[in-house]
Amino acid sequence: MIEVEGLGKRFVLHNQGGAVIEVMAGAHLRVEPGECVALTGASGAGKSTLIRMIYGNYRASAGRIIVGGLDVARAAPREIIALRRERLGYVSQFLRVVPRVPTIEVVAEPLLVLGVAREAAQARAEALLRRLNVPERLWSLSPTTFSGGEQQRVNIARGFAHDYPALMLDEPTASLDSGNREAVLGLIEAAKVRGAAILGIFHDEGARVRVCDREVDVSGFAA
Amino acid sequence: MTPLLQVRDVAKFYGGRRGCEDVSFDLWPGEVMGIVGESGSGKSTLLASLSGQMAPDRGAVIYDTRDRGPVDVRAMSEPERRMLMRTDWALVHQNPRDGLRMGVSAGGNVGERLMAVGARHYGDIRARAVDWLGRVEIAADRVDDRPTAFSGGMQQRLQIARNLVTGPRLVFMDEPTGGLDVSVQARLLDLLRGLVREMGLSAVIVTHDLAVVRLLADRLMVMKEGRVIEAGLTDQVLDDPQHGYTQLLVSSVLQV
Numbered sequence: 001m002i003e004v005e006g007l008g009k010r011f012v013l014h015n016q017g018g019a020v021i022e023v024m025a026g027a028h029l030r031v032e033p034g035e036c037v038a039l040t041g042a043s044g045a046g047k048s049t050l051i052r053m054i055y056g057n058y059r060a061s062a063g064r065i066i067v068g069g070l071d072v073a074r075a076a077p078r079e080i081i082a083l084r085r086e087r088l089g090y091v092s093q094f095l096r097v098v099p100r101v102p103t104i105e106v107v108a109e110p111l112l113v114l115g116v117a118r119e120a121a122q123a124r125a126e127a128l129l130r131r132l133n134v135p136e137r138l139w140s141l142s143p144t145t146f147s148g149g150e151q152q153r154v155n156i157a158r159g160f161a162h163d164y165p166a167l168m169l170d171e172p173t174a175s176l177d178s179g180n181r182e183a184v185l186g187l188i189e190a191a192k193v194r195g196a197a198i199l200g201i202f203h204d205e206g207a208r209v210r211v212c213d214r215e216v217d218v219s220g221f222a223a
Numbered sequence: 224m225t226p227l228l229q230v231r232d233v234a235k236f237y238g239g240r241r242g243c244e245d246v247s248f249d250l251w252p253g254e255v256m257g258i259v260g261e262s263g264s265g266k267s268t269l270l271a272s273l274s275g276q277m278a279p280d281r282g283a284v285i286y287d288t289r290d291r292g293p294v295d296v297r298a299m300s301e302p303e304r305r306m307l308m309r310t311d312w313a314l315v316h317q318n319p320r321d322g323l324r325m326g327v328s329a330g331g332n333v334g335e336r337l338m339a340v341g342a343r344h345y346g347d348i349r350a351r352a353v354d355w356l357g358r359v360e361i362a363a364d365r366v367d368d369r370p371t372a373f374s375g376g377m378q379q380r381l382q383i384a385r386n387l388v389t390g391p392r393l394v395f396m397d398e399p400t401g402g403l404d405v406s407v408q409a410r411l412l413d414l415l416r417g418l419v420r421e422m423g424l425s426a427v428i429v430t431h432d433l434a435v436v437r438l439l440a441d442r443l444m445v446m447k448e449g450r451v452i453e454a455g456l457t458d459q460v461l462d463d464p465q466h467g468y469t470q471l472l473v474s475s476v477l478q479v
Binding site: 011012013014015052056057058059077078080081096098099100101112113 | 251254409410412413416420437438441442455456458459462463465466467470471474
């Protein structure tokens with residue numbers, strides 16, 4: 001489902017004397033449907049950079065990134081937009097939303113853009129928020145004022161609203177209490193059972209051991 | 224699928240000075256394209272050249288019409304082009320005063336556009352006007368007030384209602400949130416996003432506000448001195464800018 005080959009990344013900082021920073025070369029990995037793969041390596045080794053490149057958020061300087069048949073490294077913007085809408089989900093560490101939009105809408109939105117009926121999208125959003133212990137009295141409020149942990153759970157609910165065939169997770173259990181950590185791990189396990197290919201960063205070793213089938217150490221991809 | 228709008232090598236000059244040049248892109252149905260750049264970068268000239276307010280000196284603006292398929296807007300007859308601008312296209316100005324008739328009631332402003340496309344039944348027109356005012360969060364009891372009695376944010380929402388009431392497929396917006404308080408901006412952004420999604424609109428939005436494009440636009444073009452220097456997915460251009468000028472622009476935004 002996710003296949004990376006010969007991937008390289010170089011940043012050129014034009015306003016800092018044209019400094020060239022080579023951060024990655026020859027990165028490769030595969031994630032099959034139903035499999036969860038953990039990216040490991042020290043902080044700064046390029047785990048997030050790799051995930052961002054697969055999502056099309058960072059441009060690849062070399063190599064191929066095949067997700068569900070599309071080469072993200074060469075795809076046109078509209079192909080990546082469609083990929084993200086239908087096939088590739090991403091739970092980042094930070095929630096970025098339009099201010100004033102109620103939490104329930106934020107979570108239901110990925111389904112609404114796919115054309116799912118409002119009631120069905122709303123019901124799915126409610127079920128996820130309940131499962132992640134976001135108090136019902138908060139659902140009609142914008143998450144911009146929530147605590148970090150609450151925002152993170154809203155972000156996870158949004159990321160799991162649609163059953164993406166491929167899913168990337170950046171520290172999904174960081175700073176969650178044990179009950180919520182359990183809920184998130186349950187969602188990941190259920191996604192694997194339905195056949196999702198998952199690539200994630202998990203500093204939480206217990207979580208990694210429990211849900212991940214393999215590890216890929218990105219230190220080996222240093223340029 | 225055909226692009227809704229195909230822009231090919233568009234250029235506009237003011238005497239010998241370049242307004243914009245070498246601009247080409249496709250806009251697909253349901254897509255929102257952001258255009259950013261500093262004042263004088265040519266972004267407003269480009270918008271005016273695309274939206275029929277100005278005739279470009281060179282290039283083609285090909286629109287996928289409902290009945291005839293893709294047609295170069297410049298090759299259309301004047302009545303045809305005017306009809307297009309009243310029905311399929313909408314233009315939201317930065318200053319609501321440029322897009323509203325200040326001497327006419329709020330309901331009249333919305334109804335007028337319906338009448339321009341042939342609506343004649345007063346009751347229907349008024350009902351649709353009230354419905355649209357509601358969608359942009361203007362209370363029904365303000366329908367007979369003139370826009371002069373409205374705040375800036377309300378005027379801007381009224382302008383949006385006036386533009387969208389005819390169910391356009393393509394909306395051009397020039398700094399739609401410029402000049403508004405931040406809290407009012409957020410409300411307007413939320414409104415625009417919902418309308419774009421529900422109506423399946425395509426839009427071209429010109430702004431200097433990177434936060435606005437991040438939230439509204441799927442794709443982004445960065446302009447400098449009349450040319451597009453970088454284009455791509457909005458979050459990619461903002462998070463991994465390739466051109467020195469874009470890097471400068473992104474790094475100059477104050478973080479809050």
